[in-house]
Amino acid sequence: MATIKEIASLAKVSPATVSRVINNTAKVDEEKRKRVEAAIKKTGFKPNALAIALYKKSSRIIGLIVPDIVNPFFNELAKEVEAEAHRRGYNILLSNSNNDSKKEAENISLLESMHADGIILVTNNSKTGGIIKDCKLPVIVVDRHVEDGVEVAHIESDHYEGGRMAAQCLVDKGCKNIVCLRGPQAFASGKLRFQGYKDVCRENGLDVHYIDTKYSFAAGTRAAERLLDRYPAVDGVVAANDMVALSLFKYLSGKGKRVPGDIQIVGFDDIGISSLVTPALTTIHQPIQDMGRRAIEIICKHSKGESYEKENVFRVKLVERETTKKKRK
Secondary structure, eight states: OOOHHHHHHHHTSOHHHHHHHHHTOSOOOHHHHHHHHHHHHHHTOOOOHHHHHHHHTOOSEEEEEESOTTSHHHHHHHHHHHHHHHHTTOEEEEEEOTTOHHHHHHHHHHHHHTTOSEEEEOOOOTTHHHHHTTOSSOEEEESSOOGGGOSSEEEEEOHHHHHHHHHHHHHHTTOSSEEEEEOOTTSHHHHHHHHHHHHHHHHTTOOOEEEEOOSSHHHHHHHHHHHHHHOTTOOEEEESSHHHHHHHHHHHHHTTOOTTTTOEEEEEEOOGGGGTSSSOOEEEEOOHHHHHHHHHHHHHHHHHTOOOOSEEEEOOEEEOOSSOOOOOO
């Protein structure tokens, strides 16, 4: 591979001029620039991306750290983040923390050493605030809050309103014994969705019933196994998310329960598979595309010193499909 000195010799300019053209750090005479660019094209010279990143303090890389790459919600978020980043001339480095706080911290440290332009973080770690407090990069937290508000910005949907919509849907369909398979109460998402469910139950004179779970298919199955024993009269379920809702449906089908005939289900997220299963899942739609684009937009604005909103809350909507149905009187 050609070196900068060889490029300079071929273009009849100094190595410093070649460096200025490559890094676009100073104005170069147009004729000299064309000679350098022609020499680069002729030799197939490839600038050292790491060296440029170290010089400019920017690698045109944005880190995306998620807690569980198996969850389709994070797959879809990653797709939108990558598409918007590519449109703006950035590359994405995707990391799966696997819900491990140590690995999350290591990923953040690695991105700092690479002079990444920012980090988009989805975390299930209650100690994340301490991890990112001293981070030199702008950190955008998606779908969660972290303690002390140390992130540059956070992006989420209206979890409370989504919880209300899910519960109200079941009330409107005639359900009287509604159980919430609630997400982790240490997370704003789980706490606010559950609060929305509780408020609707109380407004309609219904008892509040719940079973704790996490946001995975396996955790949903474990919660489903407890559901019928603890609440045998259940006729409606507000699930923590779509993965939990789908695992619940599978379990109920194996027990001979009809959905929505015997038990109606509402999920949360509206991941792609929710409309493909049979029966298709009634769920709360999170605007994943808009959330992903907003995260990249904020990092770009931050790098340019432009203003942006620290708190970004997106509206949700109920998508009615086949796991809910109006009961006959």
